[in-house]
Amino acid sequence: MEKNPHKDSDRDTRAIFISKVQELAYEMKVEQVMTPNAVSVPPEMRMDDLRILMQKERISGVPVVTGGAVQGLVSIEDLMNYLASDEKGRTVAEKMSKKVTTVFKDDPLTRAVNLFDMTGFGRFPVVDRGTGKLAGVITKGDIVKGFLKRLEVEYHEEEIHRYRASHFFEDIVADKATLTFHYGVKGGDFAKAGRASSGLKKTLSRLGIKPEVIRRVAIASYEAEMNMVIYSKGGRLSAEVTPEIIKVTATDVGPGIPDVEKAMQPGYSTASPWVREMGFGAGMGLPNIKKCSDHMVVNSVVGTGTTVEFIIGV
Amino acid sequence: MNLSEIAEALNLSARTCKSAMDREVGGGYASDLLSDVMGRARKGDVWVTMQTHQNVVAVAVLKEMAAIIIVNGREPESDTAQKAEEEGIPLLVSAEPTFEVVGKLYSMGIRASSDA
Amino acid sequence: MTLDEICRLLEGEFLSGQAKRGEEVSIVGATDLMSDALAYMKPKSLLLTGLANIQVVRTAEMADLKAVCFVRGKQLEASVIEEARSEELPLMRTPFPMFKACGILWQKGLNPCF
Numbered sequence: 001m002e003k004n005p006h007k008d009s010d011r012d013t014r015a016i017f018i019s020k021v022q023e024l025a026y027e028m029k030v031e032q033v034m035t036p037n038a039v040s041v042p043p044e045m046r047m048d049d050l051r052i053l054m055q056k057e058r059i060s061g062v063p064v065v066t067g068g069a070v071q072g073l074v075s076i077e078d079l080m081n082y083l084a085s086d087e088k089g090r091t092v093a094e095k096m097s098k099k100v101t102t103v104f105k106d107d108p109l110t111r112a113v114n115l116f117d118m119t120g121f122g123r124f125p126v127v128d129r130g131t132g133k134l135a136g137v138i139t140k141g142d143i144v145k146g147f148l149k150r151l152e153v154e155y156h157e158e159e160i161h162r163y164r165a166s167h168f169f170e171d172i173v174a175d176k177a178t179l180t181f182h183y184g185v186k187g188g189d190f191a192k193a194g195r196a197s198s199g200l201k202k203t204l205s206r207l208g209i210k211p212e213v214i215r216r217v218a219i220a221s222y223e224a225e226m227n228m229v230i231y232s233k234g235g236r237l238s239a240e241v242t243p244e245i246i247k248v249t250a251t252d253v254g255p256g257i258p259d260v261e262k263a264m265q266p267g268y269s270t271a272s273p274w275v276r277e278m279g280f281g282a283g284m285g286l287p288n289i290k291k292c293s294d295h296m297v298v299n300s301v302v303g304t305g306t307t308v309e310f311i312i313g314v
Numbered sequence: 315m316n317l318s319e320i321a322e323a324l325n326l327s328a329r330t331c332k333s334a335m336d337r338e339v340g341g342g343y344a345s346d347l348l349s350d351v352m353g354r355a356r357k358g359d360v361w362v363t364m365q366t367h368q369n370v371v372a373v374a375v376l377k378e379m380a381a382i383i384i385v386n387g388r389e390p391e392s393d394t395a396q397k398a399e400e401e402g403i404p405l406l407v408s409a410e411p412t413f414e415v416v417g418k419l420y421s422m423g424i425r426a427s428s429d430a
Numbered sequence: 431m432t433l434d435e436i437c438r439l440l441e442g443e444f445l446s447g448q449a450k451r452g453e454e455v456s457i458v459g460a461t462d463l464m465s466d467a468l469a470y471m472k473p474k475s476l477l478l479t480g481l482a483n484i485q486v487v488r489t490a491e492m493a494d495l496k497a498v499c500f501v502r503g504k505q506l507e508a509s510v511i512e513e514a515r516s517e518e519l520p521l522m523r524t525p526f527p528m529f530k531a532c533g534i535l536w537q538k539g540l541n542p543c544f
Contacts, residue, residue, distance in 0.1 A: 226465075
């Protein structure tokens, strides 16, 4: 049977959409989508006045509040039941549901989503965790609107980003175009090690370079950067990007490598036990760089420093 | 279970102490961090690691471990092998990575002794 | 197998990236040496490690790993978890030692990185 490309891509799009929404549900907070300063009523309000209020405000449920604290929730259903009965002159306090589920405004949206699912309620009062007071109201509609707004913003950003990436070199009028990025690397600073490569990786991704190419550049750059951090006083990581290749140069000031050929052998290392305990120094750095790149050169002067240069085709 | 049974099942080659292959294995430990092995491995464990540096032998001796399996097709450095021979620590090598080697040891019934 | 199932099998917990717990992993690498992980691990694979520093997160970022699971209940500095969050990288932690964690996942049919 012939494969229907539309169906497949539809399914992919849907899968991406669902996982994106799940992600957002964890990431976004209740307060980002709730209706703040929502209408609330005091417990002593008469049900007949509540009816007028609900009609005017076009809402289907109202938190009942004294001094900011939520006492209950009165819904349009409670109101209808009251109107259908023969009772007269009752107050909200007598007719509201006292067992009310609330969410905190700093709760992840996923909590509200799960609660809607479990309880079948249409709205929850939102409470400030610190003060215990009513901060707003959240409905299912608020959540859907919140998601859509956020997805729309991200979609626009993605579009702009894609345009920029694919047109970057086309927009440049020159016989030869090279983009150059420089990153400083501090020797001995283990906690910050990897920031240069991380920055380079993100930059290349924004330029729209293929992920498998970026991965090779990132791994090789990171190994070069770790070498600078572990063995040298520091230096600079530079990347030149053309439409055809990415050339990375890692230059450091440091002790240099006495025997480059030996240093290229897998497993050869002069690392201290401390470095080994940090997960590096097993003698794989330079071999890894070589493995990731199409061309690699190491130049080292003992007592001065080392330059590692590698090229990866785009 | 002894070392030669393990070596046969996992297709390991012994690089040192080939005469000590009848040694019993009490448990297993997998780590590439020496400090970790120093702190947690037990006597009689077989140690699975990527490390080929001679310090691994010193740690194995100190912890009275049964043997060291070096994984991922790596070979012990020459001074590592020499020291292991002197100290009576069998060094075995495997072409497979840690996950595969440990998985097979585990399915043969060898357990992490620190968590028996 | 999903990250969630792996976390359950290893009686572990998520430290970051819970939103991706439904994502699938079929390849596992077990190492404490980051150069080893960089050289051999496949994109989208799971790293089991006893190393607990910021470079684990960097390595996962560079090598496009799917997730990291720390063994032996390793304590992590808040900055490491923070970095993983900003990279949207799922971090898990199991109380089991590396040996047991590998044994369990291998028996469930997960594959090594060759």
